[in-house]
Structure formats: C-alpha cells, structure tokens
Amino acid sequence: MQSPRSMRGRRRRGQFALLGVIVLAVTLLAIVASRPPEPAFAYERGPMQSAQLIHLARYCLAIGCSNETLRSLVRDLLALNASEPLLMYPVLDAYYREVASSTRVERYVFFIIQTLRGAEAVAFGAAAQSSPVQGRYERVVRGERLIFFNVTLTYCHVYASPFFPTPAGAPPCPLSQPLSGIVYCPRLHDPRGVAELTYVGYCVWRVSVPGNYTLYDEFGVPVRVVP
C-alpha cells in the first residue's frame, strides 16, 4: 500500500517528464524552422533543351554543317552544360543529312537525347523548293547587264521535339521525311542587294535571281536558289 505522499511525488515527476518532452519537441521544431526553407522549385526540362539543340542545328547549317562539325558543337555545348545551368539531357547521337534534287534542297539535323522516358529524337528540318522558271528579264545591276529568272520559292523550317506542341493549321513544309512539329517561315534576304524578293505567304516567296544564287534566312542559313 503506497502512501498518498509518495503517489503525489510520482505524479509530479510524471508532470515534469511531460513538460520535458514538450520542451524537447519545441526545441527540435525550432531547429528545423530556423534552417533556411528549401523552396519546392521544380526545374522544368524539355522545351528549353530542345530549343537549344535546334538553335545549335541552325548555327551548324549557317557555318556549313557536317557530322564532324555538328558533333564537335554538341561536345562544346555539353562541356558548357557542366558550368552553366543549361540542364541539358545527355545527347546520345547527333547527325546531319542533306537531300538535294534539281529543284529542292532538304537539310536535316537529328539529335537523340536521353530523357526520363528513354531515348527520344529532337529534329530540325529545312526545305527550299524552287518552281520552274516562270519568266525572265534583263536588268542592269551596278553597270552590268544580268538576266534575272523569276521563280517561286518555298522555304520553311520544322522544329520537332517530344516537348513541342504541334500547332494545327501550320503551313505545309516540302520535306520528304515528314517531321511533326512547329513549322516556321523564316524571312529571307539578300546581303548583296541584287535579288528581288516578295513574300507571298505560307512560306512562299516570289524571287528574281540572276542564275544560281544564294540567299540567306534571318538566322544566317544560306538558301540556294537554282532556277
């Protein structure tokens, strides 16, 4: 039989233990709360990395692309990725392909990237298709008499990536290897100021050029016109 005094003493010790537990819990909570909060940032990856590769592909075409050039550019980009937050996916392979006929030139750059879903392709396609000559005339340019050929030129880019939407109602791009992606109609210009260019719409240009001629698009990519 315990005396009331010893029971009261045990209850008091229990109350102190409970108070100790509460104080400990609050101390732990204070330690956790005093740490700088880690914001729940979710790095979005996909569109920017695909756009970076397509940007690189256009540059490759502008400086004269080959498989060696392209792979060297990819290596440099991935090296930059180590020091800058480009957040690039690993690029498993990259290759360049050109398909040319008498009236059409198609250029493709493919990248195989390793995403969370597995190996996926990011592709860039550029097509330039000239119509048969629709007329010719003579013009004097800087004191020189030249014969100009009127042709209709269709020039477009296609940017394909699993992370890009495929907008409905895009103008058709004359690529023999169909790519599903964003179709873009770049502006064309002639740095020498000899050719005459009129934009018709939907990637179609009315062009007058003195024979075989090279125009440039807004990204510096050369566009050959073969009347």
Next chain:
Amino acid sequence: MRHIEALAIALVYAVTAALLYATAARQVTPVHQVSTERAIAYALLRCQAAPCLLDALNRTVSVSALYVNGTPVASGDAWVCYAAAVYDPGGAVTRVRVCAKP
C-alpha cells in the same frame, strides 16, 4: 506549481504557433520559374543573336538577375537560374544566364 506548469505550456504553445507562422510565411511559389524556362525556349527558337534573345526575354519574363558571359547585366535575387548558349553565325558564342523574380 500548477501556475508554473500552465505558464510553461502557454509559452510553448505561443512559441510553436510563432514558428509555424514564420515557416509558412517564408514559402515561395515556383510558378514563374516554369514560365522562365518556356520564355528562354521561345527566345532560342526565335533568335540567333544575343541582342535578339535578350530583347525577347525582356519582353516575356520579369528578369531578376541577368549575366552575359559571366558579367552581371542586371543584378538581383538569384533564386533559380537557367542558362542558354547563343550561337551567332556572325560572332562568338554568348552565354546568357537568366534568373527570374520570385
């Protein structure tokens, strides 16, 4: 003794409430970071030169900090940053690092 216990428990309760409030108030929303990434993607598709890309970014996203080739152009809070390499056929490669405002 009961007064002391009551005081201690009230103090613990007040401190806990204050800590929880402070922790909740410091949370940030990451929504703008997603739009920054998309804005850079759009600018990269649209441009092949650094001035064009910077102009496109200034028009589409509220930039907090901006570094061009490691040099700060606009300095501010660098929460989460994204970078892009701009390849200009008429010039060199430009490194652009963009940090968005929270």
